[in-house]
Amino acid sequence: MKSLIITSVYKPSIGGIESHLSSFVKHWNDLGHYTEVAVIDNPRDYTFNSIDGTKVHYIPTIFSKPLQLFKPLHQYIINMQDFDNIIVHDPHYMGLSCHFVFYKKQYHQKIFSVTHGGFFHTESKQKLKHFIFNNITSKIISHFHQVIAVSKKDYVKFGEIISANKLSLIENGVEKIGFNSVKDFSQGYRLVYFGRFSSNKRVHILVDVAKALLELTESVHLEFVFIGSGDDLAIKNINRLKANYPSRVSYFAHLDNQKLQQQIDLANIFWTASNYEGFGMTVVESMMSGLIPIVNNIEVLTQLVDHKVTGLVVDFSKSPKLIAEELLFEIRKSDFASLQEKAILEAETYSWKSKICEYEKVVKSVMEN
Structure with missing residues (x-):
């Protein structure tokens, strides 16, 4: 399978989503699949890079024209017709996910979404967040063919706004960081x-x-x-x-x-x-x-x-x-x-x-x- 990853963050940035994506791409390719990554970046010219052997495309946004915010992304996906599926990483389920509300019917690929905790990681503005989640996120997320929850907590939360047959639970994978697993406690x-x-x-x-x-x-x-x-x-x-x-x-x-x-x-x-x-x-x-x-x-x-x-x-x-x-x-x-x-x-x-x-x-x- 040929998979296109779409995200707003990727290496060399450091964080949980970046780590998840880096590992996913490595192990997905190890299974014999092919992956490319599209990073929605600040307004600038198209650029291309190769990170750890994977093609990474940086797609500019058009902030001066809100209705055409992701027009460059749309054109990019149209040019990637030979890809079988699109996997979107947008925990806030706002601008990037909204793109597929407007353009989904123009794509032949199956479109997946990965939750990454949504936007509930702080206590601030909880009432507003729940209102957005129940009334806006619920509409946006319905346009994906399948949503993948990365934790039991996400699975329960997103289960409130999406049908069970369109929601899967795959808890986060992790990589071993250190080389030495045997620790010495005798010296403190x-x-x-x-x-x-x-x-x-x-x-x-x-x-x-x-x-x-x-x-x-x-x-x-x-x-x-x-x-x-x-x-x-x-x-x-x-x-x-x-x-x-x-x-x-x-x-x-x-x-x-x-x-x-x-x-x-x-x-x-x-x-x-x-x-x-x-x-x-x-x-x-x-x-x-x-x-x-x-x-x-x-x-x-x-x-x-x-x-x-x-x-x-x-x-x-x-x-x-x-x-x-x-x-x-x-x-x-x-x-x-x-x-x-x-x-x-x-x-x-x-x-x-x-x-x-x-x-x-x-x-x-x-x-x-």
Whole structure:
């Protein structure tokens, strides 16, 4: 099959959707299919690139003429008549998805949509978001031949506005990040957080708890690594903590893949205080790489991490001192070798090698009907 991926984000940008797309393309091609990627970009001339052996086309938009916003995209798809299907990645289900409301009948390809959590990842403007979701998104999404939910939460949410026969559940696939899955806990604990510093990730809480942990004990050796950007206050607090504990705290705004893998290999715990996740991809990635997950007590994450079986679940709404005391207690008594072994086994169920076969089954089924 020849598949055309349409998205507004792609490598070299870094994020959950970019990671998903990069892995999908690699494993889809490994099955013998062919893929090209079209990236809806800022207004500019058409450009072409090749990333990891895959053709990537950058399609300009026409912001000066709203009704012709995606006219260049339409012309591009018309020129790609030999492709069998189109897979759209637009979690907001607005401009890019609206394109197919107007032009779908002019395309012979089957058109798929992948959810990526929709636009509910923050608590802001929830009433407005639900109104848009129920009254506008529901109309737009009906124009796709099949919608693929990437998490159980998405499957339930999008099931409210689309019929069951047009909705499939394929939970996110993940790749192993680090090389060394066997972690050493005899010399202490190195806790890492990597990812976006967006408001729902609440990195500032991790910084406060790290400070409390370092103040509470000298008997347990603890180190903390923060990797990411996007929250100036959290970064300021990290640097302040680093100044007080230069050998225990590290911060990196951005690392390339090789250096990120090195930091994952040096760490033995991944932790997050996030209060919203569409899926929790970094948690599963860290588990697959041998890190013990410590996660906030929210439903999406507790579906991934079984407390005291595959990791630890903590209520990050408590005071930093109380959280630190609970963590120290759990760290001192936990059998980390057992947690690690079970966490790796659990994470492997989300391997892209198995998930891509689920995609192939769904796509083939829709193509044949």
